[in-house]
Amino acid sequence: MGKLRASLGSALFFVVAPGTVAGFVPWWITHWQLAPLPHGLAALRWLGIALILVGLGPLVASFARFAWHGLGTPAPIAAPTRLVVSGFYARVRNPMYVAVLVILLGEAMLFADLRLFLWAAAFWLLTHLFVLLYEERALSRRFGGDYDDYRANVPRWIPRLVAWTPPSD
Secondary structure (H helix, E strand, C coil), rough: CCCHHHHHHHHHHHHHHHHHHHHHHHHHHCCCCCCCCCCCCCHHHHHHHHHHHHHHHHCCCCCCCCHHCCCCCCCHHHHHCCCCCCCCCHHHCCCCHHHHHHHHHHHHHHCCCCCHHHHHHHHHHHHHHHHHHHHHHHHHHHHHHHHHHHHHHHCCCCCCCCCCCCCCC
């Protein structure tokens, strides 16, 4: 798959997947209505905004990296042909999922809505199960030892402070 086609496919998948999980579902839950915060907790809204912004950077960068370096999309039907281990992937194996979770937690704080915290927890649990039961096995079959080496050095959910560099051949 070429870079242009991978970029268009990634953009479409960005709208469908994170757009649904971190856009449509939170809107459906809150209708973008801010709930009142207890006295003295107004800073939670600013923290929520900060988390949303912090999550957007790695999310967009990781989608772009899949297209430009992996020559594919995050969608399993148009998966990358190359293993992506640079950028945010050098710090955590699942930067897209982590970024979406950070955005959801930010939205929960911004809108002061417990239902969004519950949605974030459900998203993480479902994602964790998907990663364990399907994604890691599929990547190991597809990329073999390269993925196994990557998996041994880069954590699944908590980012490394120092980026991992694969050994050179």
